[in-house]
Amino acid sequence: MADRLGNHLRDAREAKGLTQAQLAEAIGVSRKTVNTVENGVFVPSTLIALKLAAALAMPLEELFFLVE
Amino acid sequence: MSEVNSNSEMVDRIVSRRARLLPVLGLFLIIQQFAHFANGEGDRLVDDFRIGAWVVMILLILALLTTGGAWFRSAKMRAMIDDESARANRTKALSTGFVCTILTSIICYVMRGAWEFSVGEVIHLIVTAGLGSAVFRFGLLERRDLG
Numbered sequence: 001m002a003d004r005l006g007n008h009l010r011d012a013r014e015a016k017g018l019t020q021a022q023l024a025e026a027i028g029v030s031r032k033t034v035n036t037v038e039n040g041v042f043v044p045s046t047l048i049a050l051k052l053a054a055a056l057a058m059p060l061e062e063l064f065f066l067v068e
Numbered sequence: 069m070s071e072v073n074s075n076s077e078m079v080d081r082i083v084s085r086r087a088r089l090l091p092v093l094g095l096f097l098i099i100q101q102f103a104h105f106a107n108g109e110g111d112r113l114v115d116d117f118r119i120g121a122w123v124v125m126i127l128l129i130l131a132l133l134t135t136g137g138a139w140f141r142s143a144k145m146r147a148m149i150d151d152e153s154a155r156a157n158r159t160k161a162l163s164t165g166f167v168c169t170i171l172t173s174i175i176c177y178v179m180r181g182a183w184e185f186s187v188g189e190v191i192h193l194i195v196t197a198g199l200g201s202a203v204f205r206f207g208l209l210e211r212r213d214l215g
Contacts, residue, residue, distance in 0.1 A: 021076035021077065021080070022076070024076055024079075024148070025075060025076045025148075028144070028147060028148060028151070029148060029151040029152060029153070030076075030079050030080065030083050030148050030149060030151050030153070030154070031076060031079070031080050032080075032083055032153060032154075032210075032213050032214055033151050033152060033153040033154075033213075035213070035214075035215060036153050036213045037153075039215075041212075041213060042152075042153045042156065042213070044152060045152055048152055
């Protein structure tokens with residue numbers, strides 16, 4: 001059973017030409033939080049995940065996925 | 069420099085400073101415990117002052133740990149500083165503090181026949197172990213997340 005959440009956050013952010021700081025500011029968190037989500041250290045809440053998806057104009061299921 | 073970047077950079081600086089400060093504070097609390105036992109408890113005016121200063125310091129560190137600090141910044145900035153990952157780290161740190169508090173209490177209880185500690189000294193020891201370990205862990209987790 002998958003027990004890890006993967007994400008395409010870094011690719012999506014870079015594709016939009018945003019820095020971690022700009023994305024963090026857009027969703028109202030610190031750069032540290034964006035960094036830890038990108039690196040898989042921190043699993044964000046649904047609220048933050050939805051905010052990230054909205055800020056990057058991507059469907060949530062394309063941004064986050066289960067690692068088998 | 070845009071406002072977005074300067075806000076974010078300011079938050080970054082505050083979070084980094086807090087991450088550097090907290091482990092030092094935790095260690096300071098634990099080391100300060102040795103000084104307390106070296107001086108012993110007295111009933112002079114200076115001893116009352118020392119205990120009062122210790123209580124104020126403990127309350128300040130507790131407030132820093134539970135609120136995330138940056139008390140004189142705007143509400144928006146405080147929310148960014150004390151965001152979801154900081155709150156998750158705090159939960160882990162408070163859990164460590166709770167375990168250390170219980171273990172220290174058990175040790176004090178079991179060793180009460182062998183050690184001659186006053187009630188004040190035992191309280192000092194338990195508070196220091198609980199708060200010191202929580203602050204230390206919170207700082208380490210924040211430092212790890214900063215990369």
